[in-house]
Amino acid sequence: MTVAEFIVKQLTAWDVRRIYGVIGDANLYLLDELSKQTQIQYVACRHECAAALMASAEAKLTGRVGVCLATSGPGIANLMNGLGDAMMDGAGVLAITGQVEATKIGTDTKQYIDQQRLLAAVAPYSALLTHADALPYILHKALIRSFTMGEVTHLSVPKDLYGQKVQGQVHPYQAHLHQPVRAPREEVRAVAQLLRDAERPMLLLGRGAADAAGDAVALAELASACVTATMPARALFPNDHRLFAGGLGQAGSEAASALLAASDLVVVLGATWWPEDYVPAAMKLVQVDLNRAAIGLGHPLHKGVVGDLGHFVPALLRELRDERRDRSAWETAIAEAKQSWLLRMERECEGGIPSDQAGNYAASDKQDIHSNQADGSVSSDVVAQPVDLATESHEGIPPQRVMRILSRLVAEDAVITVDTGDHSLWFNRIFQARAQDILISGTWRTLGWALPAAIAAQLAEPERQVVAVAGDGGVVQTLLEFVTAVELELPITLVVLNNGSYSMERNRMLVSGLSTEGSRILNPSFTGIAEACGGRGYLSQTAEQFETDLKEALASPQTSLIEVMTADPIVPHTKI
Template sequence: MSETATLSPAAPQQAPVNAGQPKPGTQRTVAQFVLEQLRLWNVERIYGVIGDANLSLLDELGKQNDIRYIPCRHEGGAALMASAEAKLTGRLAVCLATSGPGIANLLNGLADAAMDRSPVLALAGQVETSKYGTHSKQYIDQQKLSAAVSDRSELLAHPDALPQLMEQLLVHSLTQGQVTLLSIPKDLYAGQVRGEPAPCGSHLYQPLYASDTETEELVQLIEAAQRPVLLIGRGSASVREQVKTVAEKLNAAVVTTLPARPLFPNDHVLYAGGLGQAGSEASSVLLSEADLIVMLGATWWPDDYVPMQARIVQIDQNREAIGIGHPLHKGIVGDLSQFVPKLSDRLAAAASKDRSPWLARVKETTAGWKRRIEAEASSDGTPIPPQRIMKLIAEHASEDAVLAVDTGDLTLWFNRIFQAKPSQEILVSGRWRTLGFALPAAIAAQLAYPNRQVIAIAGDGGAVQTIMEFQTAVEQQLPIVWIVCNNGAYAMEKHWMEAAGMNKLGSEIRNPDFALLAQACGGAGTKAATAAEFAQQLQQALASRKPTLIEATTACIPVPHTKI
């Protein structure tokens, strides 16, 4: 007789421990939550333009004092300000626009941030949820629109999704140096959010360590080199003193990207100048003769001015940037603030190699270059030679000035002639190279560092792009000095067309009276026709601590090596 198993009654099912429990947290509206989340992440400003899809957020901004709202004249200017602030401070910056044309106008400034890996969060109002995907006025799929410049873009579909969405976007922007976008339908701003804002965790700032093995392998490469060159970019700002020590230990020539010019003493015998057409011939010569090039926090590699075949080592905390656009012998992923001091200590303990022939070559090459640019910068005449303008700016800029440089032939003249001081900072539209960058960048710099001298330098073609933001500077009582080099042309394009034998259609422009426009905006505006007038007006403007535009009549001459 077979036995039949006896089944015991099923055990009762246990519900998840948090089932049915309300999410903890103070009740906040979407608008209130956004601002509290940004406050916890130490956001100090939001740059934006008003529109019907962001009125609720502006209403909440007006009720608090932790985050300052900067009302701009154009969304493109607002995004450029956010991009410049992120470049200058390394912190997350925020810009704001409404739906449709508002978000579309942001794109140019967001592209600048994206190309230069600057952490920017864009907040965009959107049409009501009931009109999403319809032919409603000012509706566009913002996620598709921004896809080329935003690394991550999200649409808020429900208030309860906001805590997770915002944290993900903020973390991504800050850790990856990327642009992110959050679209908020205007009917959701008043919705109640369940959940608490997330603090900015200290783990987000933990440095990325390279192993001791990597350090030792690089030391061996360096010790074997007879003709080393250091190419430094803005990523090496935190280790400028150690870089100088390494260069002197190795007798290495030093070349900088434009934003990194202040990171190495420009009067040092090892300093060869900038890189590319905007840099120096000396840097190209020494790079072509080097047997080892060590790139520290730099990614700029202009093909016409660098060796085709070279032993190159690149150190960067962004692994994606290593080896892009140039040959690579060895790549090392690591935070330069951790890696370079170890490298410096290790090299200091090693026996010195005799590189006196290379040192003599570096001195000869750099000295010859410096004599040449000094002669160029001393030239005079009417209109004022651009080289002379750059020399006078260098002479009058303070030790810790921030210089915002626009795009165009003036960028090349600046990098060719300007001799930077160690505590200065240079802001440029690096890879996007948009016209109109200088003025919004200067506004952001003065807001971030109210006690520092801020000088914007633009050509006439760039000035007209964002000129109404000068009224923003006046409204915010910012003592920036904006130098507009007026040569009556899109000079870079004009000279390219001339070099190629083209018709110069569109390259010559009829300009407004820039000085009068500055005065109409409520600031000071002056005109300089000679170098003496320019020097006097610049000195007076810097001393006045008032928003001032100096229109300098500038000679339209081609930069050496100009070709299309």
């Protein structure tokens, strides 16, 4: 086989379904080879950043290796932002890039750059192919590292090597690479004993607990444990369950923060998110994760356990099966905190931020959280310092109401991709997840994530409803990929919250007394752009109109964009 043929065969053997990329003269031979087969779909993107974001999203959603393709020079440079997302969120992505001819490497020829140095910050493994016979080893190594370690890996191929013959065999995927890591039984028993002894236990679920979702519900009920979750894990636990307190952090619920402060044991399952401003400084914390390097990183730790949660949580249930302890006082505290939170959310959805708090929170906000160690009772008071926003306009649909409508109308098993921005805080605060997959740019937090991620999700899961939620500041970063979605005939619904500003940054500037220079945006007609791209555009100026438009868009086979004219109230606890 030639180098181009071998790459395609090796990726096929590892069940790679798609390659997202942008054409360039250093990858033409590989594109020609892709055109000769049907196992791997080539998705032609408008920008390399979007291609890398699509590969990252597919890896997060499916667990398979995502693959993106770019040419040399500016092509690989444009991949960097999307690869940063994959690197920070542990999504296994392989980037394949063309390179100048082998005889011109290290010269001043056009579009040459040392690709290994360029990608060193985001790709722990980056290899330059210098001889065709090295390809079987380095490509196999890249796939193993991306799949088993969730790493970004990179292979650069000089364009004159694509036609050379390879001596070597395709390496098939081996099942041992997915063999679960079982925690020793004594470790399971130790965690079980900690849960038995706790009076006010809590569970924090992360994306890594996906294989244990059903058992986590049983565990919470058996131990009377309050549950909170990171944003990507919101759907792993029924949000209407009596023990679920909401999300964690500023975008989460005050109830979750108050209950965390009152808890005497927190068991973290598959999560690394630990927002210091919203969790107690000292607590008894147990963390269980398959990634040993993530355990205890950046937060206190009483005990760490390495293990596959799909096996650990059922084993923990078996250890606790015959144990019963009266935690009625704790359950009452959970119920009261949850009810208070739900009533507050209802008021926000009806009229924006509750009038008694004016929606204005200064940088000196203080959240006073109290717990009574004797009876487990919990109270949470938010002390708000008003900010003079007399000159600010808050006309438009409250973003809370937009999120409530989405929560009610989006399919129970939908994939929802949420861009970075102020709207993501309102989403996590209001949206009541069911069995949806929620995909975000978790740690890198790039603007422009939602639409490329939605395209990848719809291609990977064509039978599921896919909804992208973005703000006007972020959506423009990758908006031309709307043409890509139309070209592929994908029935994606893109919801754009238009408030004419970078609200998250603007509101942080306001509460800190800074100038809001650079925060206002002169927006085009997003509806017009959608229609110019061949899709369907809707303009929603009232909540009632948005509900009608959303129902129609979700039922349509067309690629749709709904431009929602929204207010920009300040999210509680906003500060720089």
